[in-house]
Amino acid sequence: MALGWMWALGLYKSVVLVLFLLRRNPVQAAAAEMFGVSQATVSRRWTALLPVVEKVLARHVPDPGEASAGRVVLIDGTLIPTWDWASEGTTMFSGKHRDTGFNLQAAATLTGGLLAVSAPVPGSRHDMHAWRRSHFPEAFAEREGMGDLGYVGSGLLTPRRKPPGQERSTGDKVANHAINAHRAAVERAIAHLKDWKIFATRYRGPLTRFPLVAKTVTALAFYKKGWFYNGTVFCSAGVPMLLSGGWVEGGGGYRVRVGCGVWGAWWYRAARVPGVGVPGRFGGVGVCLARAASRGKGMSSTSTRGRGVPV
Incomplete structure (x- = not known):
């Protein structure tokens, strides 16, 4: 699925939007009003990025x-x-x-x-x-x-x-x-x-999509508690930090790598692909960090640091 339209909201805010839908379970029209986009945009972000978030966090689900x-x-x-x-x-x-x-x-x-x-x-x-x-x-x-x-x-x-x-x-x-x-x-x-309200309040989406929702919420619950599978784990002030993690294939030629910092700190690197634009920041819940990059040649990358946005 092409992600060329991601610039309308930005990759970082798009992921925050997906997490917000999982956390609070509002109707999409209300989420659209809060994020300053259309309901159709919310629907597209939800459809495109939910599988990516689940893939990124799947390695945090322990055996x-x-x-x-x-x-x-x-x-x-x-x-x-x-x-x-x-x-x-x-x-x-x-x-x-x-x-x-x-x-x-x-x-x-x-x-x-x-x-x-x-x-x-x-x-x-x-x-x-x-x-x-x-x-x-x-x-x-x-x-x-x-x-x-x-x-x-x-x-x-x-x-x-x-x-x-x-x-x-x-x-x-x-x-x-x-x-x-x-x-x-x-x-x-x-x-x-059930702090993730999509579990506590009525799920309104297609029933065929719920297994993916359940897997994503489960992975988020383990990630929040600091579970890391097949990686190196360090803790600082009770907050887990991932120092090694693999790349996960997303849609539209993107690759995603997750990490996390202390008390909401986040970092990212955005790579510019000719004709696509800069994806923006890929964030998470509370201390969740993420790194997004694009595959291909002729990429110029930028990076920055800042404060995370808890959902």
């Missing part, structure tokens, strides 16, 4: 098996509400939540640290189905795990059901209380994941 080594894994599901598309019938309707949406499975540690997020399945499917469809059973096969009553029979440690026509014994009540007290950590992890 679930490695990340969970030596830890107890907590599993829970959540519904990401969507529009009630008539063409989908009752496929997306969750009887449990009385709403339409996608079922996402999340894995976390006992301290509430996010470990993994599954691919979405229609909201009409039970947590057990979503668990079996995900990569979790294989990734956490050697780990101790906990889940709620929806995962009875999965091999996870779950609360005990109430016997038919009887009351729970004191032992069952104590055991259930202990399990639920530990499981609260995964609910906190899901709550933090």
Whole structure:
């Protein structure tokens, strides 16, 4: 996809726009008003750059098996509400939540640290189905795990059901209380994941595009917490800094490289390609840094430093 029209908003602000749409989930007309562009421009930026952002951040998503080594894994599901598309019938309707949406499975540690997020399945499917469809059973096969009553029979440690026509014994009540007290950590992890309002409020886009949205938000959540996979990590004042990272192919002949600095510092290098113009700055969330460059011959590059713009 050609990015020759990117000059209308600038590459940096275009990425900030995409992140803003993920973070706050406004209608595109409202975002257009805030960024001083048309709704059509917002739509084009969203379509063109969301896959690029996901590619850049994919290397920051840790392998679930490695990340969970030596830890107890907590599993829970959540519904990401969507529009009630008539063409989908009752496929997306969750009887449990009385709403339409996608079922996402999340894995976390006992301290509430996010470990993994599954691919979405229609909201009409039970947590057990979503668990079996995900990569979790294989990734956490050697780990101790906990889940709620929806995962009875999965091999996870779950609360005990109430016997038919009887009351729970004191032992069952104590055991259930202990399990639920530990499981609260995964609910906190899901709550933090839903700081990205496109998960917390109703997703209005095409359902076929939601898996990409889910992967991008998951990668952003790991990136914000300082996860770096297959790279060198340093921390300064509690903020991660990436000193080694590969180039990721974008659209229109662009390559993107991500880094980050301390307390919102960012840097970039823009390369001029004859007939295309200077892409501008490629930014991110809070301390996110980025570097954008173009492939080809006859390029003159410029670089600068400044303050990042938190979303």
